Amino acid sequence: MGFFSDLFSKQNCVFCEQQVGALSRKKLKDKTYICKECEKNCSAYIDVSKFDNGFISNHIEYMKKHNILYEKEVAPLDKSKKERFVSGWDGIIFVDSIGMFEVISPKYNKKNVKELFRYDQIQDFNYYNVENTSTGEGQKKYSESGIEIIFRCPIDENGWTNNQVNGGRLHPYVPKIRIPFEKNTDDANCGGLAKAHLNKLFGRASESLLGSIKEDFTGTGKERAQFKAGVDSVKALGNLAKAAIRKDAEGLDDAKNEMKNVATDMFNATFNFGARYTSIADEAEKRAWEE
């Protein structure tokens, strides 16, 4: 179908079978359609058009379970049990007692279902900012600034498989969420209070990656991670040196990749502090879904 005939044609939503016009639907990867209303049953933090109807169908079931989890485990809680950091329409609400958090955004507010993220799915978090490209009057350095949370996720934002994930609990759908705490600002580090709560949860003292690695190698779990990473790096370095001596370009590339993998493993092992929240999150899910 051509662009214009596609634009003006009515199509049926593959989930509710309603006939919908171009402005109230999205095309999925397998060229089926989802209507605006059915999209409200999906996560605010995925782009549905990157997936096919079977995938989204499973995702909608997952979200139904999350809504139940929220209704049973979060809705009845007293305000004092939630740490709320919201600026304007965006923010994050931590529920430490169940090891989970909720992300607030304008898109999320329009959804039919609530969604929670587990602390043990977090791989990393940091400040992010987007440089302002326009230079008009009143334009500050950044168009937005806030906190970025990266999950261990087997798929990337385009729906492709991500093989770089190892260890720890996975998030099945969301690789990354950005929470803009300020728009049009000169401050590169907005959302400091929410960041401080994350730092506390994850036992991270310093803001810099190198600083964190140095400071965090103190506990027994961390020592183990360090030891393993140390052994692996020595092996990888050895291969790098051997390939360099042989002037073996292919071997050199392999060895470099090996070093990269060692660095990734070390990073994941070092920062898998979320694991300490696994059992309370598991218990909350069990209460909500099994009882």
Ligand SMILES: [Zn+2]
């Ligand atoms: Zn529909």
